[in-house]
């Protein structure tokens with residue numbers, strides 16, 4: 001079998017992980033895996049069933065009934081399917097972000113999604129982004145990057161993204177969501193967001209998207225001699 005390489009990119013919401021990881025993966029021919037989308041799909045499943053995201057017992061009880069699939073389209077992009085429907089757009093709604101953050105705190109949810117994530121990295125060279133990829137999911141990843149930016153810079157970028165999609169939200173609302181998720185994601189007991197000891201820190205507060213991509217691509221090429 002050909003050698004496969006794994007790159008773990010972790011960091012807080014809105015740091016640009018997914019856009020940077022997707023661009024680098026496309027350039028280098030790696031598979032891009034957005035693990036946040038998987039947690040979002042579980043969040044959406046709870047939402048659709050009318051289960052409160054803070055109702056741990058109900059969230060855990062629904063897990064065995066779920067049909068969650070991750071598939072790559074002809075466009076090479078990752079699509080998420082829930083009970084047969086392509087929910088890739090719906091999982092981006094702001095209320096689902098909160099649901100995803102809440103359900104991702106339950107160890108049962110994390111355990112349920114572990115194998116889906118690891119199996120992708122066994123057979124493909126991947127750039128996988130999330131919160132615990134370098135610390136828990138792929139502790140032996142050949143390169144770990146912790147990508148971050150200030151909360152205000154992240155809120156500003158997320159606001160532009162949402163506006164482009166025609167959603168009307170204010171900067172304050174977006175910042176509040178980001179702060180809520182930062183706190184949730186880093187203070188939970190199960191696999192909290194934290195920089196792995198052997199991760200390279202990339203702070204994108206002062207650099208734009210192209211510069212962030214260049215930094216990440218260079219780190220990958222150097223590490224694997226590509």
Ligand code: DC
Pocket residue numbers: 013014035036037039040097100101102104105129130131132133181185
């Ligand atoms: O990356 P994102 O914003 O799409 O992730 C949605 C939520 O899922 C986020 O609040 C934290 C959670 N998450 C996680 O706990 N572990 C991951 N590996 C990825 C996301």
